[in-house]
Amino acid sequence: MATDETAVQDPQFAVDPVVLEVGQRFVDAGFELSLVGGPVRDIFLGRTSPDLDFTTSAGPDQTLAVIKGWADAHWDIGREYGTIGLRKGRHQIEITTYRADAYDPESRKPAVAFGKDLVADLERRDFSMNAMALRLPSLELVDPFGGLTDLHAGILRTPGTPELSFSDDPLRMMRAARFASQLGVGVAPEVRAAMTDMAERIEIISAERVRDELVKLIKGAAPRAGIDLLVETGLADRVLPEVPALRLEADEHHRHKDVYQHSLQVLEQAASLETGPEGPVPGPDFVLRFAALMHDVGKPATRRFEPGGGVSFRHHDAVGAKLVKKRMKALRFDNDTIKAVARLVELHMRFYGYGDAGWTDSAVRRYVTDAGPLLERLHRLTRSDVTTRNQRKADRLSFAYDDLEHRIAELASQEELAAIRPDLDGEQIMAILGVRPGPVVGRAYKFLLNERMDNGPVSEDEARERLLEWWAAQPESAVCTDRTDESENA
Incomplete structure (x- = not known):
């Protein structure tokens, strides 16, 4: 497959210097590094992406060696999947080794296999508009699946067949609805058909991952479009x-x-x-x-x-x-x-x-x-x-x-x-009624709260008078009075 690999026209307006800096470090160490996915898509949308995601020919250990002494901090919680995270100044960065994942159709998790080729890595991504990369530090655009064309057309397509893509990761069907909401894009007929035919596969995805996509969809610029897509394809029947x-x-x-x-x-x-x-x-x-x-x-x-x-x-x-x-x-x-x-x-x-x-x-x-x-x-x-x-x-x-x-x-x-609170608190109620903590105090508190709601605030003396009137009508009041009398007679 031929790659659409051309220099981006004056992309510096949207590329942070740290991107070029880290790219040069990897090239100097003999490795490839590319900015990939959402950050590249957002450059062409005129937006600043909150994340910086990179893909590289370097393995996780080699990535750690390249960033050592340059990153302000790093973590390798995703090392098993080839991902090294780091912080440089105000930037949170993830660098992932080229992937060639193989998925078990019945599993929620991918079986990770590292790759050696950028185009093969892009082919395993969710949608063509997210399967673009900028080689660093040269800023050459790599777009083998027509992502830029699809982005301009406002249409979601998959790099390969949607059936294979959604079989690999069924959550991508939810992600299609999320992008419909966030980016205002439509979905290609073959993508919609695959979502409809394969909707039941969303059931192997964890509730937490479905929830996270749903939250992003609801918070998007056009949530109605995203919900409509979930409903029309039958995905909503299974998740909402x-x-x-x-x-x-x-x-x-x-x-x-x-x-x-x-x-x-x-x-x-x-x-x-x-x-x-x-x-x-x-x-x-x-x-x-x-x-x-x-x-x-x-x-x-x-x-x-x-x-x-x-x-x-x-x-x-x-x-x-x-x-x-x-x-x-x-x-x-x-x-x-x-x-x-x-x-x-x-x-x-x-x-x-x-x-x-x-x-x-x-x-x-x-x-x-x-x-x-x-x-x-x-x-x-x-x-x-x-x-x-x-x-x-x-x-x-x-x-x-x-x-x-x-x-x-x-x-x-x-x-x-x-x-809004009652005009007397719990301590005052117990002192006035001569009772200990218990259900009676809760009932008295609720009575005073209702009085407050119905009549607005009153003075402490008036609240005390109303409380005593209420208390006189309670069965516990007679018990307390009897006990007081017995104590005095003794």
Whole structure:
């Protein structure tokens, strides 16, 4: 196979001096070194890649010898796979020996075989636009599989047949969807067909690797395109089945909206409401976006056709929160992320009671307290959930939410809504009631918190009076009184 090997026109504008420096060191030592993959692709996209990946004819031990005394630090955790990591100034660098991997179709891990040829190494990479290299330090472009042409055309192709590529590493099918999201590219017909035919092979990939690709997809510039590709090829049925389940079959009278397309629109709208780094929800925000995608996953299980011809989804928010927790646990997400996404799904319908009838100050306080640190995300999720084409209805909901946010700000100026606590703490409760730590203290604390929510802050004396009134009605109060009497009589 002939290589498209030409000098890149004035690439220095995008190539950091450290790239040329390390390239010269390897050449001086008698080895080949090339910048490869994403960093090369990003040069032609006019972007600066956060990673610097190199491939070399040197073995791992030889690579260590070349960088010794030059790198600020190095590590060889990937040595078994031919990869040596190092840090030079602000750069994190990985240098990998030419590879000629052979995969066991039933295994999650490659059987590593080192190669001696750059083109053979490029042929084993995922997509042609990632199978380009810059020889160093000459900056000659090596593009044997038409990656630059595909990049300009915005199309994903594989260096070899997609069937062989996806058989070697099924995660590449997820990666295709991720690139559709991140780069806004389409996939070649043969790639889409192979993804559809081989979707079941994703099941041999670890949940952690699938999760990492999904996170990158959701945080991409066009997540809708990536999700659509997963759904259309059947991959979502295996890694995120709750999403394709949203494609509820349309009844003959079209009595409900397309929940799947609605969810994708909510995802897009939520992403558009993210803020810059200094704002309350810096984008891209996975928690907000994933909650937007998953907010209605409880609808298929709760759909009911009503006698009057309507369709209801009662309690789909609570059901959806449970489904989200289950799916995210299966994908090995951390507990904090699971709790945050599930909580947003659980709360996403809460606002509609306000839009219908307005709320008391107590209800506003509860809304803020229940949302806690997720309040700004909940604001954006709730606003994004309006996808109606009825402009009058959309304006009414927008106005109602504007009013709610104004109420929240107004109360926040008077009270510390973000950290509402009862007017008495646990130590004070025990001292006033003369009880020890136990369930009674928890119940008293909850009573005072509800009082705080309903009536706002009060003085310590008033809180004490309310607590004693509550205590007088509790069965434990009589027991404590009897014990006190017995002690005094003795």
